[in-house]
Amino acid sequence: MNQPFGLVRWRPVGIAASVLATFALAPSAGAAEKLSVEIGGEYTQYFGYVDNDTNSGDFTGFDVKTDGTIVFGGEITLDNGLSFGMEVGLDAMSSGGDQIDGSILYVESSAGRLEIGQTDTVAALMHYSAPDVGYGINDSDISDWVVNLSGGDADSAFQSTYLYLGEDQASKINYFTPRFSGFQFGVSYIPEFERDNNVQPAGDLYSDGIAFGANFVEEFGGVEVAVAAGYLFADKPDSVGAAGNDAEGYSFGANLTYAGFTVGGSYANTQGNPGGGTDTATSFDGDGFDIGVAYAFGDASVSLSYYQGSVEDSVATAGDSDHNTIMLSGAYDLGPGVTVLGSIFRSEFEADSGADNEGWAVVTGITLEF
Known part of the structure; x- marks a missing residue:
């Protein structure tokens, strides 16, 4: 994947920089040549208690748990300087029968990058959050280990500061400006949330969504600075009337890196209802934040991070549902594309209904990047 404009990453979290580099190194082609497709990805097997x-x-x-994505991608640069490319992500482990984890066609030039397809909004793609070198604390699958008894999830700030609000698998259009003097801006249009097919929008889900993203990435005297902000809005479904709410969220994040140390954190506020706005009995109105520090030395790295989130959850029940996690992680690069990692974490999920679960986990894994 070619990212000359400094995009942070392709979602999901697991796709590594080496995968992106694989596509970036594909040779340019003149008008007489067709696009050729490369294969990259990441595959992890976890074992834990x-x-x-x-x-x-x-x-x-x-x-034992599995995580991985195979990415098919290719790019061709025409004689006029325009680059056209495509990327399709295939899940190694999926739920709900949806095996495709994003697909886009993009056009790139000195004027910026245009993406069309099923991917995240610019608000999520340009975001920064607390560093973690292991299993992941922000927008991760923590509840695969420690059972979440509430109605909160990673579509809201309950478990993620990445502003998904249920739209992350929806078809959309993204535009990113070139990066200039460290700054980059982006805008997204989402015709309808929760839609990963070609059915014409009918106004029965969140619709006419728009997202904005901006970040600043620069180095000052050996200190790497990355700061980001995002915003997302969509109109509520026609059918819910006064019982429903528009989808809306905003986020901020920052990372500072110096001499191997990275300190970072993020915050998000979300509003709306699950099910594309149709589940008016449940609300993801709330906020969340994370903070963390990581240190890289040679082929090894360690991190300590914390996440806390809260949402209204059941509209008919007083109080909020709360979540907090603290995680200590480590990773070691055994060789090119081979990493062993581990995390120890404690999580607590407290539902507004009074149900509560507090658990701790020790998870190790081996990741192969190709």
């Missing part, structure tokens, strides 16, 4: 303190079931014990 978790202790869940809940009466809703026996979720304590060992388990």
